[in-house]
Amino acid sequence: MHQSDALLHRFEEAVAPVxxxxxxxxxxxxxxxxxxxxxxxKYLDFASGIATMAVGHCHPRVVEAVTEQSRTLxxxxxxxxxxxxxxxxxxxxxxxxxxxLRFGKGLLVNxxxxxxxxxxxxxxxxxxxxxxIAFHHGFHGRPMGALALTASNSKYRRRLGGLLGGVYHAxxxxxxxxxxxxxxxxxxxxxxxLEDAFRTVLPPEDVAAVVVEPILGEGGCMVPxxxxxxxxxxxxxxxxxxxxxxxxxxxxxxxGRWFAVEHWGLEPxxxxxxxxxxxxMPLSAVIARREIADAxxxxxxxxxxxxxxxxxxxxxxxxxxxxxxxxxxxAVEVGAEIRRAFEAARTRIPSVGEVRGLGLMLGLDVLDPxxxxxxxxxxxxxxxxxxxxxxxxxxxxxxxLRIGPPxxxxxxxxxxxxxxxxxxxxxxxxxxRA
Numbered sequence: 253m254h255q256s257d258a259l260l261h262r263f264e265e266a267v268a269p270v271x272x273x274x275x276x277x278x279x280x281x282x283x284x285x286x287x288x289x290x291x292x293x294k295y296l297d298f299a300s301g302i303a304t305m306a307v308g309h310c311h312p313r314v315v316e317a318v319t320e321q322s323r324t325l326x327x328x329x330x331x332x333x334x335x336x337x338x339x340x341x342x343x344x345x346x347x348x349x350x351x352x353l354r355f356g357k358g359l360l361v362n363x364x365x366x367x368x369x370x371x372x373x374x375x376x377x378x379x380x381x382x383x384x385i386a387f388h389h390g391f392h393g394r395p396m397g398a399l400a401l402t403a404s405n406s407k408y409r410r411r412l413g414g415l416l417g418g419v420y421h422a423x424x425x426x427x428x429x430x431x432x433x434x435x436x437x438x439x440x441x442x443x444x445x446l447e448d449a450f451r452t453v454l455p456p457e458d459v460a461a462v463v464v465e466p467i468l469g470e471g472g473c474m475v476p477x478x479x480x481x482x483x484x485x486x487x488x489x490x491x492x493x494x495x496x497x498x499x500x501x502x503x504x505x506x507x508g509r510w511f512a513v514e515h516w517g518l519e520p521x522x523x524x525x526x527x528x529x530x531x532x533m534p535l536s537a538v539i540a541r542r543e544i545a546d547a548x549x550x551x552x553x554x555x556x557x558x559x560x561x562x563x564x565x566x567x568x569x570x571x572x573x574x575x576x577x578x579x580x581x582x583a584v585e586v587g588a589e590i591r592r593a594f595e596a597a598r599t600r601i602p603s604v605g606e607v608r609g610l611g612l613m614l615g616l617d618v619l620d621p622x623x624x625x626x627x628x629x630x631x632x633x634x635x636x637x638x639x640x641x642x643x644x645x646x647x648x649x650x651x652x653l654r655i656g657p658p659x660x661x662x663x664x665x666x667x668x669x670x671x672x673x674x675x676x677x678x679x680x681x682x683x684x685r686a
Contacts, residue, residue: 365393473615
């Protein structure tokens, strides 16, 4: 039995089946943009731990920071005393944030869903209002609180009742939604429907906040139509509720800016960060305007491991590498080349559909060539075929390949990954690693 097969067997025996997988690969080592399985086979990583490994696997500066901190102080808890890496990371994140958030305050927790829940809790506490708006197709996590906001896949809610109350799901102007002929019309229609809800079922004075991903990730890598986010921000200001930007996936350089809201020149009341902010360690953050953060009384929230110094040092090193190596500029350049390659392939490969996204946060729709509809029944096998061909990635939406490699990826590496994926979609190269 191969070592990978043995490890897969142990996984099946020990791990609850609720932990679903996109592939049957095993991972024992990572280096740069590559992963290696238990049998020594090498794979190009187009998933980066679901948009987490922004500077690649085991970047020397991150490894050095983690090693140094592990020898000094691994944990002491922010509720007991002050740890310098905790403070330094929030200072750094705050310095990068847009507008008044540069003078705001924040807190650190352990993962994106936990940060979302902390932000919602802060919004309700500080405004005294009970309702939070989220959107269809949005994803904010799977614990019971964050799941109440999530609306990207009904299976996440199956057999569950008693989720967090007071959540209103508004219509998102998704491309396939027939509420307008153009993206701009869909955006205006979605905003109009929300305003109608304010007149009929949703008292705006009861709304604490709206939670929105600047670009929908799990929901299908959807970039909002022009004017939609600006209109949403205007509604928030008009009715006095807060805007929480869920940048767990979009933040920390992935779209070519530190934060995706910068593409629209927008400033949220709170930023929620996760994934890449920890450099591969469990870490997330909420940055809020100072007056909001200061209104949240001591002890109203907390986290034993949030802001663990080892994780903070990994995050600080990641931010330093992104700046020093110009990785946001690379995300824009390489992302544009990947996009062009997929667009060109649409004319010759019937299963290649629309490509969406910004920077190195891209989604490629996969179509059933016989119907032209999303290949939802084939997408998981396509992911496994891609892994056999040598490229690792995951999905989002109904049948969309999620393209999110480490920001350090070169043009040549990106072109190689695209070629492997197109070979799979064209029906060639599927058995290259079988």
